[in-house]
Amino acid sequence: MPGMDTTPSPGWRRDVFDVLKAHGVRHLAYVPDAGHATAIAMAEADPEIEATVLTTEEEGIGLLAGAWLGGQRGALLMQSSGVGNCINTLGLVASARFPFLTVVTMRGDWAEFNQHQNPMGQATEAALKLMGVMTWRADEPAQVRPLLHGAATMAFDAEGACALLLGQRLIGEKEWVK
Amino acid sequence: MSGILERRAAVAALLRDRAGLLVVSGLGSPSYDVMAAGDHDANHYLWAAMGSAMTMGLGLALAQPARPVAVITGDGEALMGFGALATIALKRPRNLAIIILDNGHFGETGMQPSHAGQGIEFAAVAHACGFPQTETIRDEAGVEPLRRRIHAMEALSLAVLKIRAENLPRALPPRDGVFVKNRFRAALGFAPS
Numbered sequence: 001m002p003g004m005d006t007t008p009s010p011g012w013r014r015d016v017f018d019v020l021k022a023h024g025v026r027h028l029a030y031v032p033d034a035g036h037a038t039a040i041a042m043a044e045a046d047p048e049i050e051a052t053v054l055t056t057e058e059e060g061i062g063l064l065a066g067a068w069l070g071g072q073r074g075a076l077l078m079q080s081s082g083v084g085n086c087i088n089t090l091g092l093v094a095s096a097r098f099p100f101l102t103v104v105t106m107r108g109d110w111a112e113f114n115q116h117q118n119p120m121g122q123a124t125e126a127a128l129k130l131m132g133v134m135t136w137r138a139d140e141p142a143q144v145r146p147l148l149h150g151a152a153t154m155a156f157d158a159e160g161a162c163a164l165l166l167g168q169r170l171i172g173e174k175e176w177v178k
Numbered sequence: 179m180s181g182i183l184e185r186r187a188a189v190a191a192l193l194r195d196r197a198g199l200l201v202v203s204g205l206g207s208p209s210y211d212v213m214a215a216g217d218h219d220a221n222h223y224l225w226a227a228m229g230s231a232m233t234m235g236l237g238l239a240l241a242q243p244a245r246p247v248a249v250i251t252g253d254g255e256a257l258m259g260f261g262a263l264a265t266i267a268l269k270r271p272r273n274l275a276i277i278i279l280d281n282g283h284f285g286e287t288g289m290q291p292s293h294a295g296q297g298i299e300f301a302a303v304a305h306a307c308g309f310p311q312t313e314t315i316r317d318e319a320g321v322e323p324l325r326r327r328i329h330a331m332e333a334l335s336l337a338v339l340k341i342r343a344e345n346l347p348r349a350l351p352p353r354d355g356v357f358v359k360n361r362f363r364a365a366l367g368f369a370p371s
Contacts, residue, residue, distance in 0.1 A: 027237065027240065027241075050240050050269075052236075052240075052265065052268075052269060053268065054265050055264050055265055056261050058230070059230075059233045059259070059261065059262050059265055060233075061227070061230065061233075062233030062234040062236075062237065063233045063237035064237060065230075065234055065237065066202065066233065066236060066237025066239075066240075066241070067237035067238065068237075068359075069222055069234070069241070069362050069366075070238045070239075070242040070366065071241055071242070071363065071366055071367075072240075072241040089227045089229070089230055092224070092226065092227035092355075095225070095226065095355040096355030096359045097355070098359065099371070156371070159371050
């Protein structure tokens with residue numbers, strides 16, 4: 001999608017879906033996360049998008065590789081804990097150079113109330129890099145659109161493995177006591 | 179429990195007159211069986227990513243709804259992707275057939291008994307998940323009807339073939355992942371990026 005308008009819009013949650021759609025993504029595979037709720041709802045409502053809920057995140061890697069074999073683009077939406085589930089399967093992406101695009105909502109990253117999220121959250125970016133996935137981080141709403149556009153371009157036009165991490169500062173603190 | 183079907187003959191019979199059939203094979207012996215039946219541009223052999231054969235077949239079936247897609251994998255490989263049965267059952271692509279070559283053992287690693295060899299029945303699990311067609315085939319008479327059902331694309335299906343627990347000489351598919359991927363896409367008319 002060269003020349004795409006990357007001017008930030010106020011709703012970064014919508015931007016995630018809009019940029020993926022503008023890049024011709026036809027498959028959105030996901031394990032739900034609150035930070036992805038908008039994109040998931042928009043995907044489920046869009047007749048042009050095949051939205052697939054997964055039992056575990058690595059299923060999305062196989063699904064998207066299969067869709068690419070069949071001529072279609074897709075992306076995986078998951079939380080940082082799911083990156084840990086994906087490690088071995090990311091070898092498929094690397095060894096066959098399948099385009100891979102994922103948007104990862106972070107936990108254990110900033111203002112985390114639940115320390116059990118910290119080990120995987122702190123290892124997420126390094127784990128992706130260890131498996132050959134390029135990473136970008138968005139901590140401000142204005143960053144989401146241009147960074148996702150860049151990642152999608154490198155995934156689909158250059159057969160890259162690309163992850164955009166959405167930081168906890170962007171998503172906002174989880175409200176534990178209401 | 180393992181069975182009496184001879185795996186190479188069964189897979190070769192399933193891939194006969196394959197026309198537009200697209201095939202994804204799970205790592206280890208199922209990939210060798212598919213290769214032994216004849217290398218083909220529309221075969222995608224997995225060499226690793228254990229547990230991914232069924233999900234790869236799902237993505238392919240969704241992207242190519244007019245073509246029959248067969249996933250040919252082993253009981254061990256399918257066990258690692260067990261949750262995929264639930265994911266696939268929800269999507270229900272009618273052109274997808276999951277074929278599990280079940281010898282009840284992890285054949286590639288020394289024939290250790292698998293869960294399938296100790297009571298887990300894939301056909302029953304798939305049925306419980308909501309697969310509209312499930313069956314267990316124990317003899318050669320069941321193979322040709324299965325081949326016809328794969329091409330009919332009437333409903334999402336899972337078939338378990340109870341095969342003999344034996345390690346046959348390997349028939350090694352190409353190991354260059356980029357080549358296999360691009361060859362497959364080219365067969366469907368898609369250019370490399």
